[in-house]
Amino acid sequence: MMLERNCREVKVREVRFLGTWDEPSDFVELTLENPGWEAYLPGQFAMLRAKHWGLELPWGRPFSISRVDAESVTFLIQVVGRGTSRLARLRQDEVVIIWGPLGNGFSAPAGTPTLLLAGGMGIAPFRGYIESHPSPEFLHLFFAHRAALDFYPYLVMAEKVRAEAVQEHSTDDLPEIIARIETAMDGYAGGLVLACGPTPFLRTVQAHALKKNIRAELSLEKTMACGVGACLGCVCKDGQGRNVQVCSRGPVFPAADVQI
Secondary structure: OEEEEOOEEEEEEEEEEOOOOOOOOOEEEEEEEOOOOOOOOEOEEEEEEEOOOOOOOOOOEEEEOOEEOOOEEEEEEEOOOHHHHHHHOOOOOOEEEEEEEEOOOOOOOOOOOEEEEEEHHHHHHHHHHHHHOOOHHHEEEEEEEOOOHHHOOHHHHHOOOEEEEEEOOOHHHHHHHHHHHHHHHHOOOOOEEEEEOOHHHHHHHHHHHHHHOOOEEEEOOOOOOOOOOOOOOOEEEEOOOOEEEHHHHOOEEEHHHEEO
16 A cells, blocks of 8 residues: 655555563553665654554554664654553564654754754654764753653663753743743754654744744644545644645644744
8 A cells, every 4th residue: 555645655564563562651662673664854753553453443643753773663652542552562573554754854954053852752753863963963952851751762862962851840840941941042043943842842942933033943743644644634824824734744844834
């Protein structure tokens, strides 16, 4: 089966789960065999659906691609519903249907000071971004999170780039976290800011980027069913108020070009 998107073939593949089953937690690193991808852009995503799911779960689930190597593709998953719960319970060699890589990715200009702003599960695409970047010495990761730090791949990323993390214990912490995000962004007025995380996090980044005329790109989270622009389930407004599909026109948008 092939789906046409932006004049490119999106191939639907069946791949094996390469991990070993353990007692599932709310945070799972899901490793699948590489479906034949020769390349991808950090920031792109894929749709996943376990082959054994019944008709009560007809749609795939979208996930940011965390990293890719010759043998495998890795996703960071947080259990939030029936689909993610079942993916977290996959056993070794069970079959998953995957289509991707989908959408566009983050810019990665060499030699450009770049701030990576990750909120919670928004850290996922930045692992592959850091590993593949032509100038990792120019990167700075700022990670805001609620769950314990060891649920995320932060430490392995912090070994490669300058990084800092701040935990939100309660809503009382938000003003300080927002202030730290804005201060960090001010240091990259002549560079690039990339952000991925929940919508309130992205709104904070967008507002400050537009206020200070900072070049920024935002990766949006939206509910998706097809991932290729056909179902119109992920529509948002662009900078001129026109409807655009996040899956095919995004998920990464320049901060000035999207309403969130």
